[in-house]
Amino acid sequence: MAEQHTPRSLIVSLYGAYGRTSDGSPMPVAALVRLLAVLGVDAPSVRSSVSRLKRRGLLLPRRTAGGAAGYALSEDARRLLDDGDRRIYARSEPKLSEGWVLAVFSVPEAERHKRHLLRSRLARLGFGTAAPGVWIAPARLYEETRNTLERLDLSPYVDLFRGDHLGYAATAEAAARWWDLPAIAALHEEFLTAHEPVLRAWRERPGDPGDAYRDYLLALDSWRRLPYADPVLPAELLPGDWPGRRSAEVFAALHELLRDRGAEFVRPFLAEHGE
Structure with a gap:
């Protein structure tokens, strides 16, 4: 299956890789448009995706030092x-x-509706399902x-516990029930x-640097989903x-x-539009 890179995801990856400044200065809209164009994203898609990220409270409209329109990361986005x-x-x-953390x-x-949000969020954090209402992940x-x-x-709505798996099935057998390991392997x-x-x-x-930017952003955008789908289990499991x-x-190695x-x-894109 071919990889899917959505405009919104690529924008998040771009900010994660190159858009976090110590002073919180915004990334100019014009720079965003031109940098995403390198990845095959057209300007209307960039602007609509930025609007969605703005509505979610992740991007804040700000003017650059030179007065150009731009967007800065919110505190939530930085965290x-x-x-x-x-x-x-x-x-x-x-x-x-190191043991396990349980979410009951x-x-x-x-x-x-909060039950659905809770389940989806635990799954995105890398938790597996040990039993109805009982989710498990590595203690870290x-x-x-x-x-x-x-x-x-x-x-x-949640109690968190930390502990060890004591049986009855071997832990490797149990982990194969708690997570869909073939699906995770397919992502890798x-x-x-x-x-x-x-x-x-x-x-x-x-x-050249343009090739490096393109190849790194695409690799980062693909990779950053994997450490959430995969809880990174101990090798013996x-x-x-x-x-x-x-x-x-x-x-x-690509990084x-x-x-x-x-x-x-x-x-140069940030300097050209930001000063």
């Missing part, structure tokens, strides 16, 4: 991107001895889970199919041919090769 960095760029693998929830029928996700539930006002294989050849090409014949480690290595080179391409 979301910072939380995302801890997942997207994580290199350490969890140990089984009960939502009144009158507020069933506790802090992010707690912060997310509090931010969405869902904490009154899809990433590898799209981006491993890109890494090989860069190692054989490096491109995964099949021997698990592709997750290889896809993480490919993304890390090392391309991120700063791509910044050389982005910088």
Whole structure:
């Protein structure tokens, strides 16, 4: 299946990679339009996607130092991107001895819309389903889970526990029930199919900064969903041919090769429209 890069997702990836300034200065609209055009996104799609992000409270309309129209990240957006960095760029693998975090929830029928929100958010955090109303994830996700539930006002419906799996099934067998491992493996294989050849090409014949920007943004936009779909389980719970480690290595290598080179391409766009 071919990868799908939506305009809204590409905008978020662009801000995550190159749009976070220490002073909170906005990215000019004209720069956004031109930088997204490199990725095949037309101006009307950029503007409609920016409007949706603005309605969600993630982008704030601001003027640049030179008076041009632009959009800055809101505090919520900055926190979301910072939380995302801890997942997207994580290199350490969890140990089984670190244990698990359990989320046990009960939502009144009158507020069933919050039940749906809770389930979808736990799934996006990487939780698997241990039993109805009981969700499980590696213990290292506790802090992010707690912060997310509090931010969405869902904490009154949830109790969080930390502990070990004591049986009766072997933990690897249980994990294969808690998560859809074949579906997660397919996501890693899809990433590898799209981006491993890109890494090989860069190692054989490096491109220019514009190529680096394009290839890095597309890789980042694909990769940043994976650390949420995949909870990154301890190696002993995964099949021997698990592709997750290889896809993480490919993304890390692309990040090392391309991120700063791509910044050389982005910088003149921001300076041209922002001063």
